[in-house]
Amino acid sequence: xxxxxxxxxxxxxxxxNPASCSLHVVELPEPLRFGRSPAQDLDLLRLLRAxxxxxVRLRWTLSGCPSFPLHTYAHLLPPSLGLELDDVAHTVAxxxxxxxxxFYYRRGPEMVAIKDVRPGQPASRMVxxxxxxxxxxxxxxxxxxxxxxDGELVADAVEAGLAIETDGRALVLPFRxxxxxxxxxxx
Amino acid sequence: xxxxxAAMPWPSLDCPSLPIGLLKAVTxxxxxxxxxxxxxxxxxxEHLLTATDGELxxxxxxxxxxxxxxxxxxxxxxxxxxxxDDNFGVEELRRYADDHRIDIDLVTRMRPYARDxxxxxxxxxxxxxxxxxxxxxxxxxxxxxxxxxxxxxxxAPEVLxxxxxGNCDGAMxxxxxxxxxxxxxxxxxxxxxxxxALLDALDGRINFAAVPGLCWRxxxxxxxxxxxxxxxxxxxxxxxxxxxxxxxxxxxxGEYIEPKLLLESARGCWWGExxxxxxxxLNGTGMQFRAKAPEAVIxxxxxxxxxxxxxxxxxxxxxxxxxxxxxxxPSVAALDWDLRIHxxxxxxxxxxxxxxxRQAGVTHVQPGIESLxxxxxxxxxxxxxxxxxxxxxxxxxxxxxxxxxxxxxxxPTESVxxxxxxxxxxxxxxxxxxxxGAARILLERFSPYFENPLLxxxxxxxARIYEHVYALPPERLADMVYLFDTESVGLSDADAERLSKLxxxxxxxxxxxxxxxxxxxxxxxxxxxRRVGWPERNHRIGGAAFVAAYRELxxxxxxxxxxxxxxxxxxxxxxxxxxxxELADHGLVFTEQGHWLAVATTTEPLKVS
Ligand code: SF4
Numbered sequence: 001x002x003x004x005x006x007x008x009x010x011x012x013x014x015x016x017n018p019a020s021c022s023l024h025v026v027e028l029p030e031p032l033r034f035g036r037s038p039a040q041d042l043d044l045l046r047l048l049r050a051x052x053x054x055x056v057r058l059r060w061t062l063s064g065c066p067s068f069p070l071h072t073y074a075h076l077l078p079p080s081l082g083l084e085l086d087d088v089a090h091t092v093a094x095x096x097x098x099x100x101x102x103f104y105y106r107r108g109p110e111m112v113a114i115k116d117v118r119p120g121q122p123a124s125r126m127v128x129x130x131x132x133x134x135x136x137x138x139x140x141x142x143x144x145x146x147x148x149x150d151g152e153l154v155a156d157a158v159e160a161g162l163a164i165e166t167d168g169r170a171l172v173l174p175f176r177x178x179x180x181x182x183x184x185x186x187x
Numbered sequence: 188x189x190x191x192x193a194a195m196p197w198p199s200l201d202c203p204s205l206p207i208g209l210l211k212a213v214t215x216x217x218x219x220x221x222x223x224x225x226x227x228x229x230x231x232x233e234h235l236l237t238a239t240d241g242e243l244x245x246x247x248x249x250x251x252x253x254x255x256x257x258x259x260x261x262x263x264x265x266x267x268x269x270x271x272d273d274n275f276g277v278e279e280l281r282r283y284a285d286d287h288r289i290d291i292d293l294v295t296r297m298r299p300y301a302r303d304x305x306x307x308x309x310x311x312x313x314x315x316x317x318x319x320x321x322x323x324x325x326x327x328x329x330x331x332x333x334x335x336x337x338x339x340x341x342x343a344p345e346v347l348x349x350x351x352x353g354n355c356d357g358a359m360x361x362x363x364x365x366x367x368x369x370x371x372x373x374x375x376x377x378x379x380x381x382x383x384a385l386l387d388a389l390d391g392r393i394n395f396a397a398v399p400g401l402c403w404r405x406x407x408x409x410x411x412x413x414x415x416x417x418x419x420x421x422x423x424x425x426x427x428x429x430x431x432x433x434x435x436x437x438x439x440x441g442e443y444i445e446p447k448l449l450l451e452s453a454r455g456c457w458w459g460e461x462x463x464x465x466x467x468x469l470n471g472t473g474m475q476f477r478a479k480a481p482e483a484v485i486x487x488x489x490x491x492x493x494x495x496x497x498x499x500x501x502x503x504x505x506x507x508x509x510x511x512x513x514x515x516x517p518s519v520a521a522l523d524w525d526l527r528i529h530x531x532x533x534x535x536x537x538x539x540x541x542x543x544x545r546q547a548g549v550t551h552v553q554p555g556i557e558s559l560x561x562x563x564x565x566x567x568x569x570x571x572x573x574x575x576x577x578x579x580x581x582x583x584x585x586x587x588x589x590x591x592x593x594x595x596x597x598x599p600t601e602s603v604x605x606x607x608x609x610x611x612x613x614x615x616x617x618x619x620x621x622x623x624g625a626a627r628i629l630l631e632r633f634s635p636y637f638e639n640p641l642l643x644x645x646x647x648x649x650a651r652i653y654e655h656v657y658a659l660p661p662e663r664l665a666d667m668v669y670l671f672d673t674e675s676v677g678l679s680d681a682d683a684e685r686l687s688k689l690x691x692x693x694x695x696x697x698x699x700x701x702x703x704x705x706x707x708x709x710x711x712x713x714x715x716x717r718r719v720g721w722p723e724r725n726h727r728i729g730g731a732a733f734v735a736a737y738r739e740l741x742x743x744x745x746x747x748x749x750x751x752x753x754x755x756x757x758x759x760x761x762x763x764x765x766x767x768x769e770l771a772d773h774g775l776v777f778t779e780q781g782h783w784l785a786v787a788t789t790t791e792p793l794k795v796s
Contacts, residue, residue, distance in 0.1 A: 023587070023790045055793055100795050106525035109493040125445070127496050177525050181793040182620065184527060184550040184589040 015047055018054040022179065025057040027081070035064030038166040042068075045164075046144060046171050048076040052100070053175035065090055072164050072173055075103035075118055101187025104177040105139065112136055114162065114174050115187075138163075139172035146170060188386060190214065191317040195227035195308070195324070195331035197252040197261040200245055201444040202501060204228075205451060206323035206352055208426025210382055216424065217383045223315040224430050227308055227331065228252075232440045234304045235297065243300075245443035247293055252327075257629065257670070258287065259652030260294045261327030266656050267298060268305045269334040276655035283655060305331070309338035313346070319389070320346055321382070325353035330656055333367055340369040347371045349385065351378050354669070356471035359632070361411045362667035364402035366659060375400035376414035376472060377454075379422055414472060420479040423451065425487050432495050447499040448491050452515070453478035456505045458533060462568045464555075465642060466595065468631030468669065469505055478508035481515045488519065492526070498548075501529045506555070512540045520546035531555065534571050534579045545586045554579050556592040556622075559613075561780050562605040566598040568635075573609055574743045574782040580619040581784075587792035590620045594690060597627035599636075599643025601677040606686065608779050613689045615774030615786060617718050618700040621693040625686045627678075630671040637671065647671040696720060701791040702775075712737055714775065714787045721774060732756030733766065740776060740785040749783070 009026040032044050045066060051058045052075070062079035065087050074097035097119050106113045112132045117123040128135050134153055138146060145168065146154050154170045157163035163172045181187055192211065194204035207224050215221050228248070236244040255261045263280055267273045284291045312320055312335070320339055322332040336348045350363055351374035360375035374381045376399065384398040395403045399415025428448070435441045457476035459467065479487075492498060507530050519526065526548030534554040544552065558564050559573040583590045596606075629650070630637055636644050649661055650670040657664060678686070696719030705715045705725065712728040728737050736753045744752065746767065750760050767783055770776045777784045 023792070100793055106498050108496065108498050108524050109489065109522075111496055113496065113498060129496075179587060179793060180527060180550040180589075181795040182584075182587065182589045183795075186795040 011047075014051070014056070014058070018047075018050045018056055021056040021058075022054045023057065025059065028058065028060040031061035031063035032079075033063045034066045038067045039169065041066045042144065042164065042166055042169060042171050045073050045076065048073070049171070049173075049175045052077045053104075053178050055100075055179035062091055068164050070094060070097065071118060071120065074098055075173070076175070100181060101177065103174045104187070105172075105174040106177050107136060116174065117187075135172070138170060139174075139176065144169040144171050188318045188389060189220065189316055190222035190319050190321060190386075191225055191312050191315045192222050192321045192323065193225040193227055193308075193312060193332070193335065195322065195328050195335055196231040196248070196265075197255070197327045197331075198228045198325075199252060200228055200232055200248060200440060202447050202449040203426070203428040203431035204323065205426055205449045205503060206325075206378070208428050208431075208449075209424055210321065210323070210378055211427040212424035213379050213383055214386070215427070217386070219383075219386065221427075222321075223317065225308065225312050225315075226431055226434055227335070229431075229434060229438055229440050230308060230311070231304055231331075232443075233438055234307065235300060236439055238300045238303065239296075243293075243297060245440050247297070251294060251297070255294065256326050257626075257652070258283070258289055259327070259650075259656045260291070262330035262656040264294050264298050265301045265305065265331040265334045268302050269330050269337065270658045272658075273302075275658065279655035283651060301331075301334075305334045305338055308335045309342055312339060313343055317346055319349060319386075321349040321351060323352040324350060324355065328352070329354050329363075333363075333370075337367070337369050347389070349374060351375075351382065353471060356473075357414070357633070358666040359669065360400070361402050362663070362665075364411075365409065366663055366667060371404070373402035374398075375402065375411075377418050379418050379424065380415055417455070417473050417475050417477065420453070420477045420483075423454070423477075423479060425490070426450075428491065428495060432497075445499060446495070446497055447501050448488075448495065448497050449501050449503060450487060450491065451479075451503045452484040452487075452511065453504045453506070453508050457508070458506060458570065462570055463635050464567050464569055465635045466557075466567060466598075466628045466631065468633035468637060471633050476506075476508075478504075478510065481510065481518075484511065484515050485518050489522070492524070498525060499527045502531070505531055507532045512543055516543045516547040516549065519548065524548070527551070529553070534569075534576050536579050536582065538582050541582050541586045541588065545588060549588070551589045551591065552583060553591045554583070556580070556590075557595040559594075559609045559777075559779075560601075560606050563596070563598055563601050566601060567595075572782065573779045574777060574784045577616065577619070577777045577786065578743055578784055580616070581786055581788055584619050584792065585788040585790050587790070592620075592622050594622040594625040594686065595628050596625060596683055596686065597675060597677045599676045603678060603682045606678070606682070610686065610689060612771075612774070612777050613693055614720050615718075615777065617693055617696040617720060618702040618788065618791075619697075619786070621697050622690055625683060625690055627675065627683065630673050632669050632671070643676060644673040647673050692720075698794050698796055702787045703791050704787050704789050707734070709734060716773075718774070726773060726775060732758050736763065736766070737785055740770075740783055743782050743784040745781045746783070 007026055008029050034041050058077055059081045060079050061081040070093055074094055078094040078098045102118045103116045110132055112128045112135055114126050131153055134150060158165050163170045192207045194207050211222050232245045232248040251261050263276055266276045322336055324332045339346055348370050349372045350370050355373050355375050360373040364370055364373040381399045387393045388395045388398050401412045403410050435446055455474050455476040456470050459470055459474050460476055528549045529551040530549050531553045534556050556576045559576050561572040564571055630644050630647055636642050649664040649668045650672045653664055653668050700718040702718050703715050705713045709731055712734055714726040716724050716726060739749050739752045746763055750763055777786050
């Protein structure tokens with residue numbers, strides 16, 4: 001039986017099934033190593049986006065620094081087990097800017113609704129109608145590889161600040177809102 | 188005939204007006220042109236923004252709309268205009284505020300803008316060239332509606348003024364008609380049949396005497412037609428919200444709000460039909476429960492969500508139909524849309540019902556929890572116990588639902604001794620969602636306490652709040668108002684102060700508290716205790732017998748019932764009693780009237796402040 005307040009989880013298990021850890025406290029024993037290549041950083045941010053979307057109370061250690069600007073990922077769960085070596089100021093800024101539900105999307109009838117209330121910029125709400133299904137598929141794709149014919153969609157999303165891209169792979173930034181917090185209107 | 192329907196302040200800014208939406212739909216269904224609509228709430232917030240250069244606006248509007256009702260503050264803002272005296276009610280409100288220790292700074296700052304707004308509203312409404320203006324009025328809408336109606340009548344005496352809505356139900360509608368001669372007609376009761384019938388009467392097709400619930404005048408004098416039968420659910424139309432969504436898309440107020448759908452799946456209350464909660468006047472003359480067919484509810488929700496690209500919905504029902512747990516919510520869940528829905532429910536929810544709500548996106552419930560004290564709940568005729576209510580709080584917490592509730596006191600024959608057990612245990616519940624506050628009950632029209640003075644409130648008079656709102660003597664107010672003052676009974680103010688303080692501590696501690704089951708199997712249960720005010724620790728319940736007993740406690744059991752259910756383990760009654768006392772010492776159970784309930788949750792929701 002599990003009696004620890006937080007249980008250790010390996011990266012592969014977390015990646016394969018973040019939903020199984022929803023609302024539970026789990027701990028990654030190995031740091032997430034950023035800064036080796038933009039493509040790898042994109043993958044790690046994709047993991048953090050899934051973790052945030054599934055409301056996993058993940059305790060993790062940061063090593064290095066993501067090769068993207070902070071505002072593109074400050075809405076994703078920050079490290080809470082400290083950091084290795086690197087930039088303390090960056091981690092502090094991430095924790096300061098993080099608030100659950102500051103940049104998310106909701107799935108609706110042939111549309112996707114996006115809310116962005118990240119600090120340091122005007123709040124915005126938008127609705128994607130045309131191509132909502134393709135946007136969603138891109139958002140939930142395990143590797144961010146756009147489908148054939150999605151080039152324009154990716155370009156538009158990047159331009160609108162809804163995605164980042166590197167090496168032909170994209171990461172849709174807002175996460176899908178799967179767990180409403182208490183109180184429910186606070187996000 | 189051209190019609191303009193008006194909803195004056197103070198409805199919630201982020202929702203369209205349901206009555207306007209319904210009346211537009213029924214009017215069009217009778218083959219008449221679509222009525223114009225005047226959304227006075229949004230317009231008043233815009234007016235404040237412009238007139239004060241942003242100092243007052245939607246946020247301040249919402250504060251008054253949400254907090255002002257029981258002090259008549261929203262009405263007071265417009266009372267100077269209605270009574271044509273800028274000083275009207277000012278002294279009265281000041282004295283009232285002193286006595287009740289409430290802050291009136293905000294409404295005092297708003298009031299100087301009311302006259303201009305009413306002028307603009309009257310002229311904007313007249314600009315739609317109406318032959319008839321229909322005001323829908325509920326809660327604090329009376330005075331702003333009356334003030335605007337009066338001004339319209341001054342500017343254009345030929346325009347007909349019609350009032351309807353919750354504030355016009357029963358005797359209240361007749362009294363409005365009697366007290367304010369510029370109101371030509373009042374529709375009392377539901378409008379779906381009565382309003383088109385009034386239009387028919389105005390067209391000369393039927394006699395005014397045939398319009399259900401209508402208050403009207405003839406050369407012979409004033410007439411109050413009897414209210415009609417309540418309409419069946421199949422006749423409740425789908426509201427037409429098109430113009431409101433267009434308005435907020437263009438209004439500066441739009442920036443401040445997230446639009447929500449206001450939907451109704453049922454009217455009346457199935458519980459109240461059998462056991463009318465003694466303090467509740469909410470259903471007025473429409474207690475009979477009438478729920479729409481499940482397919483209709485699903486159709487309405489999905490079509491309006493689609494049409495307005497809105498995934499937030501407030502269901503206005505006073506109580507959910509139990510059928511919907513099986514026949515509506517699973518289908519809504521199957522849509523896989525990220526909805527956010529509010530529903531009022533009965534507090535005896537089962538875990539499977541809570542789970543289906545969660546899956547369907549019902550993220551906010553108001554379960555009619557008014558107390559955790561069983562003898563008082565009995566006085567209310569709520570049909571639940573304190574332990575049952577705590578169980579609902581626990582299970583909603585585990586499911587991550589936001590729960591809204593308020594603690595009511597001041598019931599005839601309640602005593603401070605009734606409260607002792609529950610109050611002593613409140614610190615153990617700090618991980619569950621606290622009430623918004625504690626309030627002495629008010630005597631509401633239509634409630635059993637109002638209808639039957641023998642139940643404990645023999646003397647009543649229109650509530651003092653109306654002194655700073657209406658320039659009418661008590662005998663002309665008595666039939667017009669909803670709230671009444673009585674002698675205080677039950678808890679004294681000093682006793683109530685203790686309750687309020689405990690609730691304050693609870694509210695402060697909740698965001699950083701949890702009491703959660705971290706792991707369980709047949710031999711051990713581990714409960715992580717991170718409650719404010721309790722030592723941080725992990726509690727271990729060991730051995731198959733006690734694990735089984737703990738599982739039983741999750742349902743709430745008496746010691747005897749518990750012993751019977753775990754009899755196979757051979758635990759003696761005394762052993763169980765000792766164990767329960769130990770659990771109580773650690774705040775792991777809530778106990779009242781011989782029932783014991785485990786209070787740890789299975790998960791902890793994300794809390795965002
Ligand atoms: S308090 Fe709620 S359950 Fe009781 S009668 Fe009123 S609406 Fe019905």
